[in-house]
Amino acid sequence: MSRYFKYKTADALLADAKAMGLDIRLSDDLSFLAAPITVSGRTVGNRLAIHPMEGCDGEPDGSPGELTLRRYRRFGDGGAKLIWGEAAAVVPEGRANTRQLVCDARRADGLARLLDQCRRSHREAWGDDSDLLVGLQLTHSGRYSVPRPWLAQHDPALDPRTVIDRETGRTADADTPLLSDDDLDRLQDRYVEAAEVAFRVGFDFIDLKQCHRYLLCELLSAHSRPGKYGGSFENRTRFIREVVGKIRNRLPDLMVATRMNVYDGIPWKMGDDHLGVPETVSYPLRSSWGTDPNDHTRPDLTEPIQLIGLLRELGVAMINVSMGNPYGSPHIIRPFEYPPPDGYETPEHPLIGVDRHFRATEEIQRAFPDLPIVGSGYSWLQAFIFHAAAANVRDGRVAIVGVGRASLSHPDFARNVLEGRPLDRRRICRTFSYCTALMRSKHNDLGQFPTGCPPFDKVVYDPIWKLAQETAPPRG
Ligand SMILES: Cc1cc2nc3c(=O)[nH]c(=O)nc-3n(C[C@H](O)[C@H](O)[C@H](O)COP(=O)(O)O)c2cc1C
Secondary structure, three states: OOOOOOOOOHHHHHHHHHHOOOOOOOOOOOHHHHOOEEEOOEEEOOOEEEOOOOOOOOOOOOOOOHHHHHHHHHHHHHOOOEEEEEEEEOOHHHOOOOOOEEOOHHHHHHHHHHHHHHHHHHHHHHOOOOOOEEEEEEEOOHHHOOOOOOOOOOOOOOHHHOEEEOOOOEEOOOOOOOOOHHHHHHHHHHHHHHHHHHHHHOOOEEEEOEOOOOHHHHHHOOOOOOOOOOOOHHHHOHHHHHHHHHHHHHOOOOEEEEEEEEEOOOOEEEOHHHEEEEOOOOOOOOOOOOEOOOOOOOEOOHHHHHHHHHHHHOOOOEEEEEEOOOOOOHHHHOOOOOOOOOOOEOOOOHHHHHHHHHHHHHHHHHHOOOOOEEEOOOHHHHHHHHHHHHHHHHOOOOOEEEEOHHHHHOOOHHHHHHOOOOOOHHHOOOOOOHHHHHHOOOOOOOOOOOOOOOOOOHHHHHHHHHHHHHHOOOOO
16 A cells, blocks of 8 residues: 555665665664653653644633543553643634634643643553653644634735635735734733643643744744844744743743744645645745745755754753644655645655654754754654664754654554564554544534544544545535
8 A cells, every 4th residue: 555665674764765865764772762861850751752743622612622631641651751742722713723722721620631641641551650741732823723814924825825714715915914013912921821821730841832834933934024023033033032031930940842843845735646846936935934045945944043042041941843834735744655635645755754854853953962852753654663763862863752643543652662562563653644634624513523543543533534534525
């Protein structure tokens, strides 16, 4: 079934990587992943992390639902010592879907339940949770908010894809108002309040989400935005710097982290024969962060590195590196074998995408050898995820390795890795994109189907997948 991933041995994978000029390394010795690491004075028991993976399964009011709690019990049981909790909106109108979590005082009890069940299942399985770090990702979805988008800037490539009136299908244009400077000033306070809620609930850290072209990510590239949040580097980074400062002042004992795009690139679209092709853009690029302004394919980490330096001075303790846009450039954020039904086929060998993650992450880690950097984009490697992870940790290319899609199919991967057993072949993520397809399915009463892994977490998600398929409106 696989088109690109056909590797029975590490040597075969390495030979392909070499032929494509990629810097993929594999280690048979996985013990590098078992070594503890200190993050802001806290011991994290191993180098394995679960990335933020939202299940789109909250209650309509933004509290965790039954499936949300189940996911965190499974993550807790799994043995990774860093659990990077999923996106939770700081205001209800900043949610990316109708079942995304919300982090505010009203949802505090639900979040406390989630954290408690996660930690308890970790203790039951592993005896001790003192070296387990659990965080929560605070977000505002900006242009991807429901029911209506909130723009930080005009992006000539994304505005025509941003529906501002569902009835008429009208999309954003130069006349669509942006969030004002006052709106953003007020939003800073909502972030501080959400951080306070997360802290009181007992999360070990919060993540100020600046990735995947959601609001704080868009601000980083808002060259054309007027006023104090746009234009210069200082202005584009004002929101994050100020909000980190405020949170550190108000909550000096709360660890602050950030998941950040280090490379946006540009949006892609479906071309002939369904292959992804880059959107037509004009140069120099004025709304892409971490990207060579004259060549969208080339990451330029100068500004991301400058910002990380500033954030570190402000006390940010850990950086989770990501890139791309799940709606506009899925092959960049998560290299895949098969796209979801409405998505384009990967325009490059997925191993090139994996290598792009590894190289950019290495550049950041080498610039900040003492700052724990969490790497992304490993799931496509299937049975070799942890051989690559171990080699990258061994070589100082990354401190901690995060697992995204593969954590839905095999949440207990760390148990296998730490006990020296291969992964369970029947549950290794094959990057078929069922999880993304469910995430994009909105045609039920709640306006959102829950997501998980239909092929490998069958009992729960196969019926949900079947229902979504049977009830799907015809695609036009
Ligand atoms: C179903 C699904 C939910 C996700 N939820 C989040 C999220 O809440 N926050 C976030 O930063 N990234 C989210 N991501 C992106 C992943 O964390 C990860 O960056 C991506 O899948 C690439 O890593 P992988 O190759 O290990 O899957 C999600 C991805 C998927 C497929």
